[in-house]
Amino acid sequence: MRTAYTADQIRAAEHTLMATLPPGTLMQRAAAGLAAACAALLGKVYGSRVVLLVGSGDNGGDALWAGERLARRGARVAAVLAGAKTHEAGLAAFLRAGGRVAERDALGTADLVVDGLVGIGASGALREPYAGLAEEANAGRAPVVAVDVPSGVDASTGRVEGAAVRARLTVTMGALKTGLLVDPGAARTGRVELVDIGLGPHLPGPDVAALTDGDVAGLLPRPGNESDKYRRGVLGVLAGSDLYTGAAVLAVGGALRAGAGMVRYAGPAEPVAQVRAAWPEAVITPLDRPSIEDVGRVQAWVLGPGLGTGDWAHELAAQVLGTHLPVLVDADGLSVVAGDRSLLRRSAPTLITPHAGELARLIRAGREDIEAARLEHARAAAAELGVTVLLKGSTTVVAEESRPVRVNPTGTSWLATGGTGDVLSGVAGALLAQGLGPYDAGSCAAYLHGLAGRLAADGAPLAAADVATAVPAAVRALTART
Numbered sequence: 001m002r003t004a005y006t007a008d009q010i011r012a013a014e015h016t017l018m019a020t021l022p023p024g025t026l027m028q029r030a031a032a033g034l035a036a037a038c039a040a041l042l043g044k045v046y047g048s049r050v051v052l053l054v055g056s057g058d059n060g061g062d063a064l065w066a067g068e069r070l071a072r073r074g075a076r077v078a079a080v081l082a083g084a085k086t087h088e089a090g091l092a093a094f095l096r097a098g099g100r101v102a103e104r105d106a107l108g109t110a111d112l113v114v115d116g117l118v119g120i121g122a123s124g125a126l127r128e129p130y131a132g133l134a135e136e137a138n139a140g141r142a143p144v145v146a147v148d149v150p151s152g153v154d155a156s157t158g159r160v161e162g163a164a165v166r167a168r169l170t171v172t173m174g175a176l177k178t179g180l181l182v183d184p185g186a187a188r189t190g191r192v193e194l195v196d197i198g199l200g201p202h203l204p205g206p207d208v209a210a211l212t213d214g215d216v217a218g219l220l221p222r223p224g225n226e227s228d229k230y231r232r233g234v235l236g237v238l239a240g241s242d243l244y245t246g247a248a249v250l251a252v253g254g255a256l257r258a259g260a261g262m263v264r265y266a267g268p269a270e271p272v273a274q275v276r277a278a279w280p281e282a283v284i285t286p287l288d289r290p291s292i293e294d295v296g297r298v299q300a301w302v303l304g305p306g307l308g309t310g311d312w313a314h315e316l317a318a319q320v321l322g323t324h325l326p327v328l329v330d331a332d333g334l335s336v337v338a339g340d341r342s343l344l345r346r347s348a349p350t351l352i353t354p355h356a357g358e359l360a361r362l363i364r365a366g367r368e369d370i371e372a373a374r375l376e377h378a379r380a381a382a383a384e385l386g387v388t389v390l391l392k393g394s395t396t397v398v399a400e401e402s403r404p405v406r407v408n409p410t411g412t413s414w415l416a417t418g419g420t421g422d423v424l425s426g427v428a429g430a431l432l433a434q435g436l437g438p439y440d441a442g443s444c445a446a447y448l449h450g451l452a453g454r455l456a457a458d459g460a461p462l463a464a465a466d467v468a469t470a471v472p473a474a475v476r477a478l479t480a481r482t
């Protein structure tokens with residue numbers, strides 16, 4: 001598990017650790033790691049041109065002390081001082097080592113730029129001259145190494161208001177910051193390297209967590225010797241309508257590929273014909289009225305993709321959410337519950353899988369506000385609705401009350417195509433049916449779906465059905481790597 005923390009959490013841990021150490025020790029540890037990472041990126045240190053963007057706080061101090069180390073190894077290091085004040089000891093050591101203070105035009109000839117403008121002490125959008133320097137660094141040819149966080153990215157949330165550095169590499173001190181894992185901030189970090197400064201024992205419980213291959217491999221249910229199709233977990237899928245048939249086919253496909261012992265599909269004539277043709281493995285109940293009575297026993301339900309939003313869908317939603325089984329609500333199912341939130345008041349686990357627009361309708365917020373602050377809104381929705389929330393998008397997050405938000409590290413923007421969400425609902429539903437709780441089912445499904453998306457795309461466009469097809473390969477890949 002990779003864990004990440006807010007700026008306040010980091011600051012508190014640093015405070016405790018610093019009290020046990022001689023002054024300056026942490027900054028020296030940070031600078032040593034930063035200088036080593038810069039040297040590795042440069043390849044050849046001697047004679048290379050490094051430009052430091054130095055803000056007024058300790059983030060600038062880190063940059064200056066790392067610049068000092070690089071200068072001692074023969075790099076030509078220039079510091080552009082952006083703040084009204086500068087870390088005094090860092091600047092003095094930097095100058096002693098042969099570093100020089102320069103104007104911003106030094107950026108034009110840099111081989112490497114070190115962004116030490118602001119770190120966890122930043123507040124609000126970058127002000128001038130910081131904002132202009134960040135943009136100039138982004139426009140240049142030299143790779144940018146961000147110190148702790150790319151300046152302009154909110155370390156605690158990943159929010160970006162205004163200009164922000166776009167780094168090739170972010171060297172972060174002590175522990176990951178939440179903003180490095182969540183878009184739009186995560187899109188600015190490049191590769192993230194963690195420098196151990198001894199903070200570990202002083203950190204509290206994490207703000208967010210990201211699963212790894214090993215975590216997912218450990219959580220995924222596997223059939224044992226004694227397994228049969230019923231014991232592995234049966235999923236019921238209520239999806240599709242005569243108008244929208246594809247959603248049913250894709251959701252059932254995702255579920256079958258994600259290890260359900262059996263998938264029972266129930267729906268009207270058109271999607272029944274399509275699902276039957278695509279998936280002979282599914283057990284099908286044609287519905288001429290909205291009732292789950294004849295569907296047979298299941299261990300979990302998926303409700304919603306392509307279902308429509310009229311009386312038919314409302315009736316099915318009321319019945320399924322009235323059971324004591326885990327239910328995943330997606331797509332049209334979310335529109336139905338947005339119109340009648342009392343349907344979500346139940347004691348069995350409920351996992352909802354909205355994209356930003358669907359969550360906006362559910363919690364009466366603005367879509368753009370949700371996209372800019374995914375974590376906060378997913379958390380707020382989980383608390384307000386009393387359900388587990390998987391918020392889809394460029395960074396998928398899974399929020400459940402009193403637990404760190406799980407931030408999904410896999411995926412590719414090739415997944416931004418119609419129908420991939422339907423596949424995800426099938427995958428997550430299958431994991432619920434196999435006995436995972438909604439928090440693990442949601443976060444493992446997002447992980448597998450993102451990995452399957454990467455395998456299916458492999459640098460080129462994909463269709464949603466390809467993602468379902470690639471789910472077994474994703475399971476194999478992550479198992480092989482652990």
Ligand SMILES: NC(=O)C1=CN([C@@H]2O[C@H](COP(=O)(O)OP(=O)(O)OC[C@H]3O[C@@H](n4cnc5c(N)ncnc54)[C@H](OP(=O)(O)O)[C@@H]3O)[C@@H](O)[C@H]2O)[C@@H](O)CC1
Pocket residue numbers: 014015018026027030055056057058059060062083084085117118119120121122123124125126127128130147148149173197
């Ligand atoms: N503590 C430790 O033990 C260790 C800390 N470490 C390092 O210290 C970093 C934290 O340092 P920090 O606390 O000095 O804050 P920091 O991020 O440099 O910036 C604060 C200054 O920036 C300014 N400013 C703020 N917002 C702004 C804006 N929007 N636009 C423009 N300017 C803005 C504001 O200055 P002002 O404008 O008030 O002059 C404020 O005072 C941390 O990220 C890590 O790199 C490591 O060495 C490990 C050990």
Ligand SMILES: Nc1ncnc2c1ncn2[C@@H]1O[C@H](COP(=O)(O)OP(=O)(O)O)[C@@H](O)[C@H]1O
Pocket residue numbers: 331355392393394395396411412413414415416417418419420421422423424449
């Ligand atoms: N820019 C992106 N980067 C990565 N994944 C994305 C991006 N945009 C969308 N996705 C993923 O693609 C899927 C789209 O789901 P959804 O919006 O429900 O589409 P649909 O309703 O057409 O199935 C989600 O899993 C989402 O996380």
Ligand SMILES: [K+]
Pocket residue numbers: 059115116117118119146147148149150151
């Ligand atoms: K920075």
